[in-house]
Amino acid sequence: MANGSAQNSITLRNDTWWVLPLITAIVLATFGAYSTWRAFSNVDFLVQPYLSPFYSPYILASWWPFSPALLILWAPLGFRATCYYYRKAYYRSFFLAPAACAVQPMAKEGNYDGETKFPFIIQNIHRYFFYAAGVVLFFLWVDAFHALWFEDGFGIGVGTIVLFVNVFLLSMYSMSCHSFRHLIGGRLDVFSKCPTRFRLWEKVSGWNENHALWAWLSLFSVALADLYIFLLAKGVITDLRII
Amino acid sequence: MSVAKLRIYRGDAEGGQEVEYEVPVDEGMVVLDAIHFVQANYDGDLAVRWNCKAAKCGSCSAEINGMPKLTCKTRLDSLPLDKPVTVYPLKTFPIMKDLVTDVSWNYEVRKKIPPFKYAEDTDWKMQQVDVERSQEFRKCIECFLCQDVCHVLRNHNKKNEFFGPRMMIKIAELEMHPLDIEDRKEMLREAAGVGYCNITKCCTDVCPEEIHITDNAIIPLKERVADTYFDPLQWILNKVKGN
Numbered sequence: 001m002a003n004g005s006a007q008n009s010i011t012l013r014n015d016t017w018w019v020l021p022l023i024t025a026i027v028l029a030t031f032g033a034y035s036t037w038r039a040f041s042n043v044d045f046l047v048q049p050y051l052s053p054f055y056s057p058y059i060l061a062s063w064w065p066f067s068p069a070l071l072i073l074w075a076p077l078g079f080r081a082t083c084y085y086y087r088k089a090y091y092r093s094f095f096l097a098p099a100a101c102a103v104q105p106m107a108k109e110g111n112y113d114g115e116t117k118f119p120f121i122i123q124n125i126h127r128y129f130f131y132a133a134g135v136v137l138f139f140l141w142v143d144a145f146h147a148l149w150f151e152d153g154f155g156i157g158v159g160t161i162v163l164f165v166n167v168f169l170l171s172m173y174s175m176s177c178h179s180f181r182h183l184i185g186g187r188l189d190v191f192s193k194c195p196t197r198f199r200l201w202e203k204v205s206g207w208n209e210n211h212a213l214w215a216w217l218s219l220f221s222v223a224l225a226d227l228y229i230f231l232l233a234k235g236v237i238t239d240l241r242i243i
Numbered sequence: 244m245s246v247a248k249l250r251i252y253r254g255d256a257e258g259g260q261e262v263e264y265e266v267p268v269d270e271g272m273v274v275l276d277a278i279h280f281v282q283a284n285y286d287g288d289l290a291v292r293w294n295c296k297a298a299k300c301g302s303c304s305a306e307i308n309g310m311p312k313l314t315c316k317t318r319l320d321s322l323p324l325d326k327p328v329t330v331y332p333l334k335t336f337p338i339m340k341d342l343v344t345d346v347s348w349n350y351e352v353r354k355k356i357p358p359f360k361y362a363e364d365t366d367w368k369m370q371q372v373d374v375e376r377s378q379e380f381r382k383c384i385e386c387f388l389c390q391d392v393c394h395v396l397r398n399h400n401k402k403n404e405f406f407g408p409r410m411m412i413k414i415a416e417l418e419m420h421p422l423d424i425e426d427r428k429e430m431l432r433e434a435a436g437v438g439y440c441n442i443t444k445c446c447t448d449v450c451p452e453e454i455h456i457t458d459n460a461i462i463p464l465k466e467r468v469a470d471t472y473f474d475p476l477q478w479i480l481n482k483v484k485g486n
Contacts, residue, residue, distance in 0.1 A: 011307065011309050012306060012308065012309030012331060013309035013310060013327050014308050014309065014323070014329075015308070029404055033354075046286045047391075084442050084462055086439075087441065087442045088442045088443050089445055091442070091443055092443055097394070098394045098441070098443065098445075099308065101311075101392050101443075101445035101449065102309050102310055102311060102334075102392055102445070103393050104308065104398060105398050105399075107399070109398060109399055109400055110399065110400070111399075112399040112401070112439075113437035114395065114397070114405075114438055114440060114441050115244075115438045115439070115440070115441060116436070116438035116439060120441070121438065123468045123471035124465070124468070124472070125469070125473055125474075126469075127469065127474065128474075135260075145481060151441070161303060178458070178462045178463075179466060179469075180465070182462075182463060182466035183466075184466075186463050186466065187463075187466065187467060188471060189373070189418075189419055189420065189421050189423070190373050190421045191370075191372045191373050192370035192372050192373050192421075198372065208458065220340075231321075
């Protein structure tokens, strides 16, 4: 109790403040469990011409005894884990720090260091995960275009559309990143001397306003793209050729 | 005419309790009107700080149903009146009497921020595009709702280590000013404690001026600190450029 007032309960809020963090925790935990299972499984990720985004770029390394997905996924995982939006989401949902505004956090008074100490001080290198995730994103675009070429030549299947929608959403998530917004122009104090960077900053700032939306949509799309290819590989569904 | 039940905190630093009052609800009535009704009809010694009644002076901050809000901007018909409406003083600051708290800590902290500093040969002409970002922050009415809701101050009582969101937008206003030459990054990292913010965005949620405190001030400041202290590539680039 900071000021000796009567507010010594968890909160005086009488709305359903707990619903959003609960849903967020369930969705993130479900995605985490699914992606971990798929990353370690090392099967059912390639159905020509479709490659699961969890395994892109596909690296065949004789010295690596585990799933090749593990060589890649640290980059998008690190990008999302240090993302300014996801930080809010998981600090609220998993660490209850706090679960909602004006609600008592889980950590006791004096037992909070924020992002000043290990491990959370690592959040400061978000931009490096942005660079690494950008490399992966490049290969996802290559995969999407590769999905236009079937054994009998050019074509478009539902899987092609799934991969293109996924890589578009991932690109919007990446390009609306707060660190990118800073690097592209936010770090300048005098915009008028750099009109190109100012225009780029304005554009990225517009995307950045919906960064949370892009974060969720791209999270769902990457899981659904992988699930589509998994179901194709298992023979549960067949790919519909549009062209 | 419907009747609202208000449970207003009555007390001082020694202690206190909720007192329930019944207030007739008129169309367009705000919580501050209800408090004035209580003063006029029940308890004339109920202490409340207010001034403009137009959401511009930032005086009438309180916690309504557990959420920090301006009492003059919170309409009674926006609240669930089937339950009593609780009105409490700001939790983060020492209570003086009833709904009045001592917010002077904020003014003391503000004195620690190095003021605007200009070069001797400054050309005082500025482009609108260069000052627009700072102008958003100048909308602040110093209601200190953001300081109140910030869990770093509210629950962890880090007043000696963290300046709080209101001061972050003050620092951002100066740091992003096109003619300011002061470097506040070391102070941001050390005395101001920007690393304590974990981006849960409650400050943005409660701001009555709808300033994008987190996205436009705190995150850009964190990125500027990262430029200097956590980004070796940026450090090398600055050395090459001779900065």
